[in-house]
Amino acid sequence: MQRIEREQAKKYAFDWRDEPLLRVDCGEPFEIETYDASTGYFKTQADKAVPGKRPGFDRSPPLANPIGGPVYVNGVDRGDVLVVTLDDILVDDYSWIAVGPRRGPLGESTRWPELSSDYTTRIFRHTPGPSGTTRDGTLRFNDRLTWPITPFVGTLGVCPDREVVTSLDGQGPWGGNLDIRDFAVGNTIYLPVYHPGALLYLGDVHASQGDTEFTGTAAETKSTVRLRLSVIKQKRLPWVRIEKPDSIISVHADRPLEVAVETATVNLMDWLITEYGFTPTDAYCLVSTCPDFRIHVYQMCKIARLSFVAGAELPKRYLVT
Incomplete structure (x- = not known):
């Protein structure tokens, strides 16, 4: 099976000029190994979201939210619809969330100063389920709270028509950083195509997330995503x-x-x-x-x-x- 290795999945833009990392046929299964949104920076609670300490944050926009791709799909042309079927998402053994000053809507809170006065990183351990893997595993929020791991792909899209947009805040009819919990195994995603081969990118997997992703990060994690792509010829969609x-x-x-x-x-x-x-x-x-x-x-x-x-x-x- 063809695969994009994790060290290859470190692009930070949807860029139609990139050389494809894979070329696949319609219906051919393949895998993308993804980094978490920090490109591996957050490993322990001691790793704080201080911009000056984070690799890539000396750039504007910062190098955050890495994606793997592009994937060129044989037989797909401009004006088609790319059909994405997610077959499996296997997450890592932990995920993280990071809050602190000027991060999210309460990053300047005076009501709860602990949210805005210091940086806090939480690490969530993943316990394997009956299968022996995290596919049916549990996320441990703290000593009292756990819930089933419910993974999804946070950033998914094809290259937009003319623009080159970042994986951090790029969004459009073509996809992007949308953090949609329904980009999950068993569901099918439809994306309008703007370039030959579609040029798909994927990354930013979450082990779980609440509606709105209120803090700006959820349970961010590494993963391996298995998927298949197919095409609907010459069909127009207004959006994803x-x-x-x-x-x-x-x-x-x-x-x-x-x-x-x-x-x-x-x-x-x-x-x-x-x-x-x-x-x-x-x-x-x-x-x-x-x-x-x-x-x-x-x-x-x-x-x-x-x-x-x-x-x-x-x-x-x-x-x-």
């Missing part, structure tokens, strides 16, 4: 889409949050109208009355130029008119 076994999700990122929510909902309506035979009136009324229509706020953290990421979700059982 996700298909789960039992639902569909339309994604959008913008500021303010209400724009992201509204656009994700409108794009979901477009999906219902163009592919499932809904009339515009039926789609409009459905999202306002269906008790199982859901809005997710995946990412709403104050880091660099990141926009807020929303998803509009509808169960598949309603996709019958």
